[in-house]
Amino acid sequence: MSFALEASGITKSFPGVRANDHVNFAVEHGEIHALLGENGAGKSTLMNILYGLYQPDSGEIKIDGQPVRITSPHDAIDKGIGMVHQHFMLVSPLTVTENIMLGQESLVPGTQALQQLARLDHHKVAGRVRELSKQYGLEVEPDAVVQDLAVGAQQRVEIIKALYRNANILILDEPTAVLTPQEADELFIIMRTLVGQGKSIVFITHKLREVLASADNISVMRAGKMVGSVRPADADQNKLAEMMVGRNVLLQVDKAEARPAGTVLTVKGLQVFDDRRHMAVNDVSLEVRAGEIVGIAGVQGNGQTELAEALTGLRPVAGGHIYMLERETSHATPRRVIESQTSHIPEDRQKHGLVLSFSVRDNMALCTYYQPPFAQGLEIDFSAIDERARELVERYDVRTPDIMTSVGSLSGGNQQKVIVARELTRPVKLLIANQPTRGLDVGSIEFIHQQIVNARDNGAAVLLISAELDEIMSLSDRIAVMYKGRILETLEAKDAVREQLGLLMAGVMKDGMHV
Amino acid sequence: MSNIPVARANFSWRRLAGDFWQLIKMPALAIILAFAVGVVVILLTSRSLTTVGEAYYGLLRGALFKQRGFSETLVATIPYIFLSLAVAVGFKTGLFNIGVEGQYTIGSVCAAWAGVAFSGLPAIIHLPLVLLAGALGGAAWAALPGYLKARTGAHEVISTMMMNYVAFRLAEFLVDGPLRDPLSSGVQTSAISPAAELWKLSAYPARLQDPLNALMVALVAALLVIVLARALLKSSRFAARMQSAARRRSLYIGAGLLVGVLCFVALPPLSKAWWPFTDPYDRLHSGLFLAVLAAVGVWWLLWKTTLGFELRMVGANPSAARYAGVSITRSIILSMAISGALAGLAGTIEVIGVSICGCLPLIFSSGYGWDSIGIALLARNNPFGILAASLLFGAMRNGADLMELNSGVSKYIISLIQALVLLFVSAPAIVRWVYRIKAAPKQEDDAKLTTGWGGPL
Numbered sequence: 006m007s008f009a010l011e012a013s014g015i016t017k018s019f020p021g022v023r024a025n026d027h028v029n030f031a032v033e034h035g036e037i038h039a040l041l042g043e044n045g046a047g048k049s050t051l052m053n054i055l056y057g058l059y060q061p062d063s064g065e066i067k068i069d070g071q072p073v074r075i076t077s078p079h080d081a082i083d084k085g086i087g088m089v090h091q092h093f094m095l096v097s098p099l100t101v102t103e104n105i106m107l108g109q110e111s112l113v114p115g116t117q118a119l120q121q122l123a124r125l126d127h128h129k130v131a132g133r134v135r136e137l138s139k140q141y142g143l144e145v146e147p148d149a150v151v152q153d154l155a156v157g158a159q160q161r162v163e164i165i166k167a168l169y170r171n172a173n174i175l176i177l178d179e180p181t182a183v184l185t186p187q188e189a190d191e192l193f194i195i196m197r198t199l200v201g202q203g204k205s206i207v208f209i210t211h212k213l214r215e216v217l218a219s220a221d222n223i224s225v226m227r228a229g230k231m232v233g234s235v236r237p238a239d240a241d242q243n244k245l246a247e248m249m250v251g252r253n254v255l256l257q258v259d260k261a262e263a264r265p266a267g268t269v270l271t272v273k274g275l276q277v278f279d280d281r282r283h284m285a286v287n288d289v290s291l292e293v294r295a296g297e298i299v300g301i302a303g304v305q306g307n308g309q310t311e312l313a314e315a316l317t318g319l320r321p322v323a324g325g326h327i328y329m330l331e332r333e334t335s336h337a338t339p340r341r342v343i344e345s346q347t348s349h350i351p352e353d354r355q356k357h358g359l360v361l362s363f364s365v366r367d368n369m370a371l372c373t374y375y376q377p378p379f380a381q382g383l384e385i386d387f388s389a390i391d392e393r394a395r396e397l398v399e400r401y402d403v404r405t406p407d408i409m410t411s412v413g414s415l416s417g418g419n420q421q422k423v424i425v426a427r428e429l430t431r432p433v434k435l436l437i438a439n440q441p442t443r444g445l446d447v448g449s450i451e452f453i454h455q456q457i458v459n460a461r462d463n464g465a466a467v468l469l470i471s472a473e474l475d476e477i478m479s480l481s482d483r484i485a486v487m488y489k490g491r492i493l494e495t496l497e498a499k500d501a502v503r504e505q506l507g508l509l510m511a512g513v514m515k516d517g518m519h520v
Numbered sequence: 521m522s523n524i525p526v527a528r529a530n531f532s533w534r535r536l537a538g539d540f541w542q543l544i545k546m547p548a549l550a551i552i553l554a555f556a557v558g559v560v561v562i563l564l565t566s567r568s569l570t571t572v573g574e575a576y577y578g579l580l581r582g583a584l585f586k587q588r589g590f591s592e593t594l595v596a597t598i599p600y601i602f603l604s605l606a607v608a609v610g611f612k613t614g615l616f617n618i619g620v621e622g623q624y625t626i627g628s629v630c631a632a633w634a635g636v637a638f639s640g641l642p643a644i645i646h647l648p649l650v651l652l653a654g655a656l657g658g659a660a661w662a663a664l665p666g667y668l669k670a671r672t673g674a675h676e677v678i679s680t681m682m683m684n685y686v687a688f689r690l691a692e693f694l695v696d697g698p699l700r701d702p703l704s705s706g707v708q709t710s711a712i713s714p715a716a717e718l719w720k721l722s723a724y725p726a727r728l729q730d731p732l733n734a735l736m737v738a739l740v741a742a743l744l745v746i747v748l749a750r751a752l753l754k755s756s757r758f759a760a761r762m763q764s765a766a767r768r769r770s771l772y773i774g775a776g777l778l779v780g781v782l783c784f785v786a787l788p789p790l791s792k793a794w795w796p797f798t799d800p801y802d803r804l805h806s807g808l809f810l811a812v813l814a815a816v817g818v819w820w821l822l823w824k825t826t827l828g829f830e831l832r833m834v835g836a837n838p839s840a841a842r843y844a845g846v847s848i849t850r851s852i853i854l855s856m857a858i859s860g861a862l863a864g865l866a867g868t869i870e871v872i873g874v875s876i877c878g879c880l881p882l883i884f885s886s887g888y889g890w891d892s893i894g895i896a897l898l899a900r901n902n903p904f905g906i907l908a909a910s911l912l913f914g915a916m917r918n919g920a921d922l923m924e925l926n927s928g929v930s931k932y933i934i935s936l937i938q939a940l941v942l943l944f945v946s947a948p949a950i951v952r953w954v955y956r957i958k959a960a961p962k963q964e965d966d967a968k969l970t971t972g973w974g975g976p977l
Contacts, residue, residue: 317843338845338847339843339844340846340847342845343844343845356840357839357842359837360833360836360837360841361836361837362836362837363832363836371844372845374829383826384824385825385826385829387824
């Protein structure tokens with residue numbers, strides 16, 4: 006029997022790294038094949054080879070048993086391979102139909118001679134989109150403008166885009182990263198429908214639970230090599246994690262009962278605008294006590310970013326009050342917030358958390374460079390900064406050749422460790438951790454989770470913002486769910502049920518009312 | 521994830537040399553390539569190899585070997601150093617200060633005013649006063665666009681360029697109006713007090729005979745020794761041996777005092793007895809020392825101070841700088857002011873160092889400012905690189921005349937070569953292609969200049 010897609014002995018080296026080392030990977034007809042692995046394990050390289058972005062140094066690719074050479078993404082599409090990227094490749098002011106035909110425009114017959122001025126055949130494409138959408142249960146309105154669509158709908162547009170180009174093999178790169186649990190479940194149903202009608206799906210992810218729930222077959226990569234394949238029936242989360250990391254991993258964070266003390270952070274009726282002057286945070290009130298972790302669950306883009314920025318002085322407060330240990334900090338500058346012993350692990354580590362061109366050493370001192378012992382008067386004492394950086398690199402196991410290496414050349418996990426080391430080794434009364442483990446490997450996640458719990462146990466108040474429900478549930482002592490700028494409900498973590506949180510994240514209240 | 525051992529950097533000369541070569545490789549190759557293309561262009565226009573030889577030989581002789589050739593090269597280098605330092609300070613903060621020419625002009629006007637208005641003061645007071653006036657003038661002229669950028673988002677490329685024209689016209693108005701020397705037939709300011717002049721190197725023996733002047737030199741020397749000794753003692757090798765900060769302090773202050781006293785007592789008679797610079801027509805002046813000091817100062821500011829750390833942070837990633845508690849507004853205004861102060865100093869030093877009439881004439885701007893943007897780029901904003909690159913540009917500027925005379929090749933070929941140098945520096949892919957060098961791994965930019973178009977930061 007031939008495979009839908011078969012790659013054998015794929016090797017690809019980059020200067021200094023062997024990203025793929027004799028990798029074998031085969032997808033059967035009509036199966037959902039999950040490809041699991043940490044960042045840097047070589048998943049992306051393999052997919053980029055299959056999609057024609059890279060040429061392998063050696064190895065062979067077969068489609069339906071026929072050896073092929075895939076020279077470009079265009080070629081991949083011609084051979085029936087479609088890819089849905091993690092970051093959607095859509096032009097937001099255009100309609101669904103326009104996006105789908107982009108690059109493969111249908112022209113109204115008779116106008117072809119006009120070349121660039123020929124008329125686009127919207128009608129024909131829209132008809133085809135409706136057909137596909139009906140056939141595979143992909144609900145999409147062809148005339149809707151993409152920027153008005155929810156993330157889940159945009160993803161369906163991406164899938165239709167691939168199907169429109171006659172893809173038989175779909176590669177979905179981290180498709181659930183931006184979805185609510187319910188939306189993710191919908192996606193799995195769509196995936197089932199697709200394979201039911203003969204398509205094959207490669208599903209790249211790092212979420213173990215989803216893999217077990219949705220895949221027919223699971224392949225795991227580690228350090229450029231294919232570790233092996235298992236059927237979901239023969240695996241559990243621990244086994245998969247062990248295959249990914251190569252050792253036993255603590256999936257559940259080990260933490261003692263919280264012993265909350267006095268209130269550290271009080272937010273009352275907070276209102277914050279986003280960049281487009283829309284009310285992003287609307288009448289949010291919450292309290293975080295010393296020694297507890299309050300998790301803010303919610304799908305990305307429901308005001309969490311703006312909330313964190315307002316709390317840290319990076320975004321002006323439009324209404325309401327923020328109190329830090331009874332002192333009002335609603336209009337404090339970022340520096341005053343820092344000096345009131347607030348630590349902040351920002352959502353976008355490369356934009357806010359680090360200066361990528363600076364060394365590890367300089368980034369370790371990013372917020373404290375002006376304080377003794379790191380500076381005396383105007384002059385920086387680099388020997389003190391060096392010493393501190395060396396100590397932190399060791400203590401937080403930052404893998405870097407040298408403290409003078411630029412932070413931009415480290416892996417994502419190590420970059421995040423630099424931030425965590427910097428933020429948690431100052432005296433901390435309040436820790437605001439926004440998506441602290443996004444895009445990190447299991448080993449780093451484990452480490453950072455442990456550090457956050459340690460901070461709590463040392464008496465810090467922790468506000469954890471995350472779009473990963475698993476993370477919220479395993480770390481938090483109390484969970485607040487944010488939807489469209491409001492906090493719908495705050496629950497004790499021990500009473501919180503996954504399904505209920507998922508519904509709240511989608512704006513559905515307990516009594517079934519939709520907000 | 522790879523297992524990279526956490527190692528400490530070990531010092532080695534070999535590594536230092538390697539790093540140095542990495543640092544200068546691309547600019548050096550770009551310069552060689554530009555001169556090579558220059559050969560082709562001269563060949564195309566003259567069709568004779570001897571012309572190429574004559575041209576480059578003339579350039580070299582004019583820049584270095586003819587009588588006072590090297591001195592004149594240094595004279596041209598001095599304003600280049602100040603102005604490209606000014607551009608570099610802006611670049612490092614992510615600001616493209618194209619207005620150094622205007623700040624230079626304002627600096628020269630302020631200096632001329634202070635040089636005339638406070639006539640009668642001794643040099644020890646008047647000279648620093650004039651330098652301060654020029655620096656402040658330039659600083660204010662640059663801080664204004666900085667303020668506009670920080671507050672309203674007005675892009676500094678536009679506003680500083682516009683400010684240039686305002687500066688030129690303002691200078692013309694002042695020189696032709698309130699500051700004009702009523703007794704002179706030329707349009708120029710009154711003569712600047714000799715006390716406010718920067719001494720030519722040949723003038724030292726005569727000047728030093730005044731005890732106040734000797735005191736000034738002694739103070740500067742003492743200060744220099746203190747700063748140098750302090751830096752040396754702080755460097756790790758000495759610091760390890762001498763733990764006590766108090767002992768270190770008494771050591772470097774003592775050294776400074778000693779040198780100061782020695783200078784004050786011994787320099788006037790010694791210089792009278794023997795002095796290396798005897799040619800009274802040699803225009804090389806003390807501005808050279810100030811320029812080198814300025815380069816060291818800018819290096820210290822950018823890499824050794826909290827302010828420099830902030831400026832570089834703002835230049836490399838303003839979002840992260842804000843996150844770290846740095847005020848972007850303050851940093852932008854300060855950076856522009858420092859940049860403007862350096863440009864203003866360039867104007868000041870030209871007026872009190874080399875101005876032929878001993879005053880500020882109507883037409884003074886000389887295009888140094890535009891060239892210095894290129895110098896800063898060539899030197900990648902490194903203050904010591906700027907010293908070298910300024911020398912190169914000064915030499916080319918100075919050698920051009922003799923080149924034209926020698927070979928009949930237009931001296932504007934120099935501008936062409938300079939432009940090519942910049943082209944090759946900013947498009948390293950060309951240089952790599954010519955020399956078959958493999959691309960270096962992608963580096964994050966030290967400063968991003970493409971941000972901040974529109975909207976306050």
